[in-house]
Amino acid sequence: MAVYNNNTGPGLGSVGSYQVSGKPFAQTVTSSPVTFPSVTRWVKIINLHNADTNVGFSSAGVGGSNYFTVKQDTQTEPLELKVTELHFSVTNAAITVVAGLTGIDVGEIDDNWSGEPGVG
Incomplete structure (x- = not known):
């Protein structure tokens, strides 16, 4: 007899996951990439380095043209990104x-x- 397991977690379209406060995460960047333990609701980058840094969503993006720049001694607003x-x-x-x-x-x-457009 087949057993059906209907125990599924939330997915990318789970609106409620983005309506509640997120579980906190903070990490100093000592290597790239920074990997999150679950999908983000929002991210913020604080750059107190003495140079600008490019931030992307793939190594190909940062190595190519699919990135954004965080200027030295600045920080982003919270960016709502999955x-x-x-x-x-x-x-x-x-x-x-x-x-x-x-x-x-x-x-x-x-x-x-x-590999997606705009990501690299």
Whole structure:
């Protein structure tokens, strides 16, 4: 007799996962990428490094033209992004990533959108 397991978690379209506060996450960037334990609700990058840093969603993006720049001694506003990792052109103890995490498993996003238009 077949057994059906109907125990599924929230997915990318789970609106409630983005309406509640996120589980806190903070990490100093010492290597790239920064990998999140679950899908993010929002991310914020604090760059206190003495140089600008490029931030992307794949190594190809940061190495190519699919990235955004966080100027030295600045920080982003909270960016509402569904990602599982961030890639950096510079890794330094003066760059910090803060995020709010959902309860959505990282397996819900294939390779953090790598290969998608605008991601690289």
